[in-house]
Amino acid sequence: xxxxxxKPTMPEVDLSALDGIGGDQIDVTEAALEENPExxxxxxxxxxxxxxxxxxxxxxxxxxxxxxNTRKRGERDRxxxxxxxxxxxxxxxxxxxxxxxxxxxxxxxxxKKVSAALLEGVELTMRELVSxxxxxxxxxxxxxxxxxxxxxxxxxxxxxxxxETRAGDIIQVSEAGFMLHDRxxxxxxxxxxxxxx
Numbered sequence: 001x002x003x004x005x006x007k008p009t010m011p012e013v014d015l016s017a018l019d020g021i022g023g024d025q026i027d028v029t030e031a032a033l034e035e036n037p038e039x040x041x042x043x044x045x046x047x048x049x050x051x052x053x054x055x056x057x058x059x060x061x062x063x064x065x066x067x068x069n070t071r072k073r074g075e076r077d078r079x080x081x082x083x084x085x086x087x088x089x090x091x092x093x094x095x096x097x098x099x100x101x102x103x104x105x106x107x108x109x110x111x112k113k114v115s116a117a118l119l120e121g122v123e124l125t126m127r128e129l130v131s132x133x134x135x136x137x138x139x140x141x142x143x144x145x146x147x148x149x150x151x152x153x154x155x156x157x158x159x160x161x162x163x164e165t166r167a168g169d170i171i172q173v174s175e176a177g178f179m180l181h182d183r184x185x186x187x188x189x190x191x192x193x194x195x196x197x
Contacts, residue, residue, distance in 0.1 A: 083137065083180075083181050084180060084181070084183060086136060086180075087180050087183070087185060090133075090136070090138055090178070090180060090185055091185060091186065093129075094178060094185070094186055096129065097126070097129055097130075097133075097176075098175060098176075100122055100125060100126045100129065101126070101176070103122050104119070104122060104123065104126065107119050133178070136180075137180055137181040138178055138179070138180050138185065139178065139179045140176050140177070140178055141153050141154075141176060141177035141178060141179060141187070141188045142173075142176050142177075142188070143170050143173055143177075143188050143190060144170070144173070145170055145171060145172065145173065146165075146169060146170065147169070147170045148168055148169065148170070149168045149169070149170055149190065149192045152184070153177055153179075153184060153187055153188060154170070154177065154187055154188050154189075154190050155177075155187040155188065155189050155190070156190060156191070156192045157174055157189050157190065157191055158191050158192070159191070159192050159193070159194040160191060160192075160193065160194060161193065161194050161195045162193045162195055163195065165193040165195050166193065166195065167193060167194055167195055168192060168193065169192070169193040170190045170191070170192060170193075171190075171191045171192065171193045172190060172191035173188065173189075173190050173191075174189040174190065174191065175188065175189040176188055177189070
């Protein structure tokens, strides 16, 4: 049989003897700093460089945050311009809608018989205009008589006491209102009952 190889063993060391090692060296280093002004100058320069590094890091982080905020603001402005950029043009076109609606309301039975083709053209133009409005996110606010007045989307043109109504009921609609996406483009102009409840 082959002889078993003996593994070398580590001698046992008394670690308690190492407790004081290093403390003297630290004391010597501090004493050397106090005695040697060049080392102290290097130490002060190192502290100044650390302070400067921290200041530059702080400036960098602030600049990074500013750039991110500017990017987000630019993205938000771009989205708003895309959705609401045509609001001025839309407001300018609303009177055309009003005039077409008035023309259709003014036509009585006799006019309908005599000018049927003309009225049909006006109706088609009105439908096309409403279709374009919907395509661009413009929705009509068309309150009915008897609905409750909502100051967020209605504008009260007058108040009048009307029997068999409650205060705040719409008694007349003068002009339709419009929303552009989630913003009010023009409030609906209405008359409101002032009859006490």
